[in-house]
Amino acid sequence: MGRVTSETLGKRFAPARVAILGGGPGGYEAAMVAADAGAQVTIIEEKGLGGSAVLTDVVPSKTLIATADAMRRVNASTSFGVRFGEGGRDQYETEAWADFSQVNRRLLKLAETQSEDIHASLQAFGVNIIPGRGRLKGPAQNGVHTLEVSCSSGGTAEVEADAVIVATGATPRELPSAKPDGERILNWTQAYSLEEPPEHMIVVGSGVTGAEFASAYRRLGAAVTLVSSRDQVLPGEDSDAAAVLENSFARVGVKVASRTRAESVERTEHGVRVTLTGGETLEGSHCLMAVGGVPNTVGIGLEDAGIELTQSGHIRVDTVSRTTATNVYAAGDCTGMLPLASVAAMQGRIAVAHMQGGAVKPLKMHLVASNVFTSPEIATVGVTQEQVDSGTYQADVVKLDLATNPRAKMMNIKEGFVKIFSRKGSGTVIGAVIVAPRASELIYSLALAVTHKLHVDDIASTFTVYPSLTGSLSEAARRLHYKITDPADH
Structure with a gap:
């Protein structure tokens, strides 16, 4: 044997x-x-x-988002002192544009x-x-x-x-009054047939898919209106993170129609007309339906x-x-x-x-790390702010803005934060939120902490590179250490 x-x-x-x-x-x-x-x-x-x-969802959509992010970085490069042009001319062309046929x-x-x-x-x-x-x-x-x-x-x-x-x-879920035709009215599997950037994309649905496409299309040069049935964009995500994204949308010109739904979407001579629940109409060149699956x-x-x-x-x-x-x-x-x-x-x-x-x-499910590929990205793992606020979990919370991070300053990052939740009394890391460029990469270390029940001191005492965005993770953990050990906080 x-x-x-x-x-x-x-x-x-x-x-x-x-x-x-x-x-x-x-x-x-x-x-x-x-x-x-x-x-x-x-x-x-x-x-x-x-x-x-x-074939039609994650790989193509995140590739589209990567292109949009490349445009964001090019268009923001003047903040770093980067100039474009030939032979030292006084006038520089700094605006990038997307060749949609090549992108797709x-x-x-x-x-x-x-x-x-x-x-x-x-x-x-x-x-x-x-x-x-x-x-x-x-x-x-x-x-x-x-x-x-x-x-x-x-x-x-x-x-x-x-x-x-x-x-x-x-x-993709379809509404009887808003049937995708693959030309002007699109679902997320049809969004890659466009040969030119949409002049004005109306995105119906403010969940993860809708928010990601709204962010990408705006960065790619389209006017964007996002139709949201809730008070905030990304209703299922951390409210602080959603607020950062909404501010980002407002800054770059994404319009949000809140607390309303699309009753119908119809083709017009040159685009689409979206009729909302209150009778208001929105006119655009295209409409992307992102209302679930x-x-x-x-x-x-x-x-x-x-x-x-x-x-x-x-x-x-x-x-x-x-x-x-x-x-x-x-x-x-x-x-x-x-x-x-x-x-x-x-x-x-x-x-x-x-x-x-x-x-x-x-x-x-509480160990699942997830990410919203907007600009900035939003990554989460473990216990949520809503669960803490409702009393489901007793936790100490530290939220540290990236504006204080030296690497963030070098990278011209002006928004975003790191938030860590530790179990009250024990100091075990039970949840985290990161809002930052490449948050999808940064969340992994905190996902390890949640999965393996590490103490905040394990994060705080681990060396990070200086300067780096990960420095804010260890700094937030150090602040949690003092929050846990300071009797005045209890």
């Missing part, structure tokens, strides 16, 4: 055959992990590996390349890839699930599996297989990605968890770990 190792143990307990519906982050991450553990894996994907995250060609090419890379990686792991649309054919028979595939090349195929992961994602759970045999859906149509899962059907798991936007690629990928990995019978760390 051979020596038993963690590797052979994993392969021993892996289901022999795993079928995955959907090739987005939840699907392809699970496929790689399951194949690496020794399972025979088949992945069924209709539109291309990477799913909407790679680049981002679509990046999305295509990323999809090809994922395809190659799956093949390298030995994953069987079937282009097409799959559906479950009822409940398992003798422990075996059967999936029917309408192949993209024509005809049908059947796939048998001992375990199934459903990772079918979501599609709808899970792709219809017509794939879920109910017949015994998989329970929520009232919103999402697949009901537990913290280890199990559905209500035996040996059927689900991951990603179709489950109604946070619609983040990182969450989908984690759900997929957890599903494989659970079906292997190994030790599993359940999904803990």
Whole structure:
């Protein structure tokens, strides 16, 4: 008998055959992990590996945002003493402009390349890839699930599996009175067909997607009006962070129509007309609908297989990605968890770990680090200000503006902050908010602190580079140390 190792143990307990519906982050991450553990894996994907995250959502939108940020930095470069021109002329051209056809060609090419890379990686792991649309054919028979595939090349195929992961994602929500046409009225998957910058983009929806596109299009030179049904932009985010973004929007000329909804959107001779709930109308050249997503759970045999859906149509899962059907798991936007690629990928990995019978760390949503890719970016992890204010958590809080940070001054950063929450009494880091350029990178150290329950002194006593934006993280932690240890504060 051979020596038993963690590797052979994993392969021993892996289901022999795993079928995955959907090739987005939840699907392809699970496929790689399951194949690496020794399972025979088949992945069924209709539109291309990477799913909407790679092809029509995260990769292209963040590439567009990166272009907008490059323009912001170029246009702000005169503050650094940078000048543009030829031969020392007195007049300098400092305004950048976007070649939209080139911008969109680049981002679509990046999305295509990323999809090809994922395809190659799956093949390298030995994953069987079937282009097409799959559906479950009822409940398992003798422990075996059967999936029917309408192949993209024509005809049908059947796939048998001992375990199934459903990772079918979501599609943009559409309003009956505002149907996207791909030309003037757009959803976020259609925003990359524009050949020229929109003259005036009206963005309906002030959540993460709406705020990101509003920020990007304004930086790219378009006039932008954002329609928000709530009192603040980004209603689900930290109120201090939302206030910074609103001030940034006001400074660069993004107009916000607050506390109202779009009743309808219609084409006009030269653009669009958006009618609001109070009867007011907005005229623009284009309208981007960013009103959420709808899970792709219809017509794939879920109910017949015994998989329970929520009232919103999402697949009901537990913290280890199990559905209500035996040996059927689900991951990603179709489950109604946070619609983040990182969450989908984690759900997929957890599903494989659970079906292997190994030790599993359940999904803990409060440990998820998330980011809004506006200008400035907003990154969060753990406990929120709202939870502290409501008394759900007892915490000490320090908020430190970046205006005092020497590196921020060098970089001409005039807005943003670091906020850290520590558990009252113990000093354990339980949450954080960062508003800054590249906040998505800065949040990682504080996500480590929250995940591993580090004390504020662990952050405060760790060396940071001088000068750096991370210096504000350790400074905020030092101030929390004094807040915790000073009896006058209690």
